[in-house]
Amino acid sequence: MKVFRLTLPIILLSLVCFQGCWNPFAPTEGILEGEASLILTEQRSPDEVLQNFRYAYIYRDSVIYSELLDTSFIFLYYDPELGGSGGDDYWGRDTELRTTGRLFRTFDHFTLVWNATIAADTSQNGIISLTKTFDLSIAGEYFLSGNAIFDFISDPDGIWRISRWQDESFF
Secondary structure, three states: OHHHHHHHHHHHHHHHHHHOOOOOOOOOOOOOOOOOOOOOOOOOOHHHHHHHHHHHHHOOOHHHHHHHEEEEEEEEEEEOOHHHOOEEEEEEHHHHHHHHHHHHHHOOOEEEEEEEEEEEEOOOOOEEEEEEEEEEEEOOOEEEEEEEEEEEEEOOOOOEEEEEEEEEEEO
8 A cells, every 4th residue: 555655646747747748739740630741841932832831721820821922912812792793803911811810710620732733834034823723621611622823933032922822712
């Protein structure tokens, strides 16, 4: 009985010490439900920007998301209610960051998959355009898929950012 009284506090103390290094509320960085690791990149190419884009959505990280967008960023989308019969509309970087921040706070789970690159244009000096197909699941309740047309520009340090995103989601 005396050995048990002495052993129990030692075991409990050991558990507390080992558990003190683990945060059960932190996301498991780099592991996504059996998929390959997802790590942050230095954005040295448009593909690395899209990897960070996916990271920002999956981990709902608005700070990382803000680093993806150039100061000249424009988001283009189709608004079915514009003018009564629908039409194209757009907003800038500030509205994009506010909107995405609200989206990240409202929903707790995102799954974003970049599929095929269906078009690539590198003919413009300093700008690369990519058209990617995607699938987005929001909280397992809302599903979007379609095409995203991105224009990327590089700064003098070789960091690429999105300057234009045209959303062609299928509803």
